[in-house]
Amino acid sequence: MSVLEGKELRIVGFLCNWCSYGGADTAGVGRMSQPTDLRIIRLPCSGRINPLFIVKTLLSGADGVLVSGCHPRDCHYAEGNFYARRRLEVLKRFLPIVGIEPARFEYTWVSASEGQRWQKVVSTFTDQIHGLGKAPRLTPSAEALAAASAL
């Protein structure tokens, strides 16, 4: 089973269990309509997110990755989101180096009470990814080699 061609793109969300996953739940309970593209992976803390997960996800064919955690200073694990913020900031700068459009990745803070904010984050990010379109798939190695030797 895959995304609905022409309708959806592949957007993966990494969410912390306490704030943002709760915020997404709050949006659901409030029946706040959202685009269907996003699939959420639940983690205990945004500090559990290894930037390499995001790179791997994008290299595996995701069109966008959204990370969301508790607001800084409001982390269930005291300082997990501070670690996350530092790592993800570095990742942002690193993405163009590995040939990934930085706009395909975003990170935000949404608390468990902010259903409306979550709705907005999802809608805006999905729009942004639709604006970029499908991520370019990796070219077969033969072609890449040919292109490289032509330089």
Add this chain to the structure above:
Amino acid sequence: MKIGVFVCHCGSNIAGAVDPAKVAESARALPDVVIATDTLYACSEPGQQGIIDAVKEYELDGVVVASCTPRMHEATFRRAVERAGINRYMFEMANIREHVSWIGKDKEANTNKAAELVGMAVEKLRRDRPLIPKQFDINKRVMIIGGGVAGIQAALDCADGGLEVILVEKTSSIGGKMAKLDKTFPTVDCSSCILGPRMVDVAQHPNITLYAYSEIESISGYVGNFQANIRKKTTYVDWELCTGCGLCMEKCPSKKSTDHFNEKVGVTTAINIPFPQAIPKKAVIDAEFCTKLIKGKCGVCAKVCPSKAIKYEMEDEVVTENVGAVVVATGFDLFDYSVYGEYGAGKYPDVITSLQYERLLSASGPTGGHIKRPSDGKEPKNIVFIQCVGSRDKSVDRPYCSGFCCMYTAKQAILTKDHIPDSQSYVFYMDIRSPGKMYDEFTRRAMEEYGARYIRGRVAMVYPKGEKYIVRGADTLMGTTAEIEADLVVLAVGAEAAKGSPQLAEKLRISYDKYGFFMEGHPKLKPVETNTAGVYLAGACQGPKDIPSSVAQGSAAAAKVLGLFSKDKLESDPQVSHVEIKRCVGCGKCVETCPFGAVKLVDFRGMPKAEVIETVCQGCGICAVTCPQGAIQLEHFTDNQILAEVNALCRS
């Protein structure tokens, strides 16, 4: 491995926008899935039984339920699979309600998405392994932060239940806002007559240790074993010696100290006991106003104190208490009314807050219970109450209803008539909200029996005219402008989160909403729990609450603590970090990053290796990302499991 998948209809909650049968059908094609079926209500008794039967019939090793959010029913289903004989961690959930059927209308897209979420859960489950919780001892003492009526109730209930209670209050007496009230709605009984005895009970209870004039400095640990550092702020008075005789207050020549208890109506002496019924009844020096502390001169109180309790050289002291649970009952603060410049609050002396008015009504207040205008001490005849000052007003970022102001305004209108029979009260209101028991009857009495004139509409401005004030506002029922000549204007200021709430929340690792009120575990089903095990909420710190609700919540929190402590041992969550000793190079990076000090370096055959203290680890996984060797992994959320979910999604 044999996996069973159960797709819930949740009545029409899911089935209305997702096709559960199709989701189940697609799940049958997934690796290791031996049975996939849809069920009407997975969480119901027959639903759970269906899962249990299937586990036995198909000899399942793991179960996936696609239904609501795991924050709702993960525990329910884990118990069910455990009853069926498999480890509770061999269970995964796919959230196809909050994250699918409730947020999208397109059934095809939803069904597709639900099927993918099930695919993810299956891939994760294929890498799950049984986890066994560890047992640990609990310290059966409880700390209650905040000594308002909610905290007092929680303290007394816990203490009566046989627990040792530590009560921490930041001001020099317990009682909170209720101690300042004159009478209480809807019964109009004397506030200090019902609260006073309870305060005395706190002081006399053998199980309660009271730290007044103290605040939480820091707190560490976990459910069953918290360590709290409590800062006892200096009072400059040795409370062991002080008898509360009040002689120092009589003789203190510095009489301009802010009278916090009387809401700054009037002033008090630099050394003072806030009110006669204070618990503990001990004096405190306000360093800001004490001549001895400022200029080194005076020292009168030390001379007159018969028990030699004054200690000018005293300093703050930090004490540590070990407890197993914490109840937060820090209450609320009043909205800063000076934001409403058009009402002249802070500018005109006769525009006061509801709590200041409460002090004017009180027999133990600064005027001895006589209603006097602050400007000239005259008895006011026309009194205008303005409701919703800092409530239900988006423009000042207070869109919520403060809950009790309609009621206390009606109470104050009634009391005003009792005090000054020839007075006339006017109340500007938006709506009257009085849903409690006997509440609507009460507001009606204010109008019908006590002749308070209610005017529906917002006030545009208040301005002085000679000795009086003109209150001008809309009368939206009459469609006219109302202009009332007032001698005194009382603002029903709304409730907001107590100052310092976010900071306290961070120390306790609990959540707060965007206004600073603490968040409950679940808005309906966990009203006094927080998301941090062992930390509970009581009273208005969670949101505006009147006395009956605050007291009820205080008792509820106490019941939760007693329930928690009814076991001798607690089980720790086994979803914690685990070090693979062969890979660990002993660099200690995990030790440095762990916010809880849960990892330590130990000697292993002459080499340093990391070791996780399982009862201390909270399972955040920060260490797992930090480790350059990939040697420390978070159980149930390993790199492999997370990447398996990614692969399941990106496979196409």
